[in-house]
Amino acid sequence: MSEPTVQDVADWWATAVSRVEPDVIELRGRPIQELIGTTSFVGVIWLLLRGALPTDGQQRLLEAALVSSVDHGPHAPSIAIARMAVTCGIGLNGAIASGVNTLGDVHGGAGEQCMELLAEVHRRGPDLDAATAAVVAEWRDRVRYLPGFGHRFHRVDPRRDPLLGLVRESVSAGVVDGAYLRAAEAVERNLAAGRTRPVPINVDGLTAVVYGELGFAPPLARGLFVLSRSVGILAHAWEEAGQGRRNKGPMPPSVLPKFLTT
Template sequence: MRTKLQPTTSIATSDANSIIVRGQDLVEDLIGKVSFTEMFLLQLTGKRPPAAHVRILDAVLVTLMEHGITPSVIATRLIYHSAPDALQAAVAAGLLGVGTTFIGTMEGCAGLLEEMMTAPEGLEARAHAIVIRHKEAGKAVHGFGHPHHKPDDPRTPRMLAVANGEFISGRYIEALKVLSGQVDAVYGRHLTINATGASAALLGEIGIPQKVMRGVAVVSRSAGLVGHILEESLKPSAAFIWETIDEAIPYEAE
């Protein structure tokens, strides 16, 4: 009979008098002494973060929180209209849109940057191969292009400037810039580094693993969706959206 391994957790424990999170006493060490962003980094990394890392993550969270009436916001408003007693369901509906087309593309971009950084042939050669691979497959390069922000996404230079101001400008940012040059060269036109591309580089620089980067977008967008729910309760638009779609898409017999 095989012996089962005993699972453990290094995140939190509690007893009748205390709650310990990542080795810190929640009451004595954390409440009123750290910001939400610091707590988020502590939760992810197990260590109290340096101030520069907090400012970088803050920049990403602020950037990704809001972008207008996007598909995820529409989903949230419609579900809130259907079930106003279940705010969490409306937020969950919107978060389901954090994927490989919108918002969550930082995960894919980070994977490309890490592929470049570990390539024996160097950044430039691997970046060229990556872009050729995507072009031949008819796939967008994650982190590049935007339907509205042209020729450049205004958020990206500001985000990179924040990193530079904190003296955090290392291999991920270098790889992103090299990849950007190859995207433009292979496609024969300029494609902006979008906010998720910049987010991938910044989060990589502060040690956030690629496999949980999409979770940063989930945390940020959750707050944005709650704001839309409040506005929906005060200035409803879901019924108008529904009626507009109903009128705009006619029935057609097959």
């Protein structure tokens, strides 16, 4: 076997995302100096993930979804863990990483899962209600909670109506197709049938609709949620850092955990 060459190493790290050379920084072929001051942070997220800049309508929808997920209070595990972590002396970067690392299948993964659910409903068409009934029944055989619907704190998620309104406006304007929206509405109807209290779509389901309508792959729903929630994690960690606590635990020192006998 011949010795590796410089070209072999260059090919090993080949990327279309960015080009960085002496005096050159390009993102997807666009010089950074042309993006600074002219392109929003959300626009650059789209550019890096998709390879081109979004339209105004696409950017508006993506920004709305990112804003909707930034924070859900210190009782959210990702926030609570970040607040405890920063009191252990690991700094903001470690606290943010600690919080982000809790965003798994249960806390943080529902958007990705809901995208898969809605895509399955859409694929089963054209009778949307029949397709929904079949898909919901199959999912209920596998999971305890249907991802993206209902909320343990909110009877109706306060983020529901603004996001639904924006998606509906985008469908009317031709920005997006509406397939994920129609699937989500069909699931919501299915879950409400025969109940006195409906099971409305929540923020995970709503962002799944947005990301699906915008053409993102389901795994990116979780990645984008991580970007969004990192903002709240940072704010909470920074607030906690300013309060001067050391080794903050999940309960005040005056509250002792219950001892269980075996």
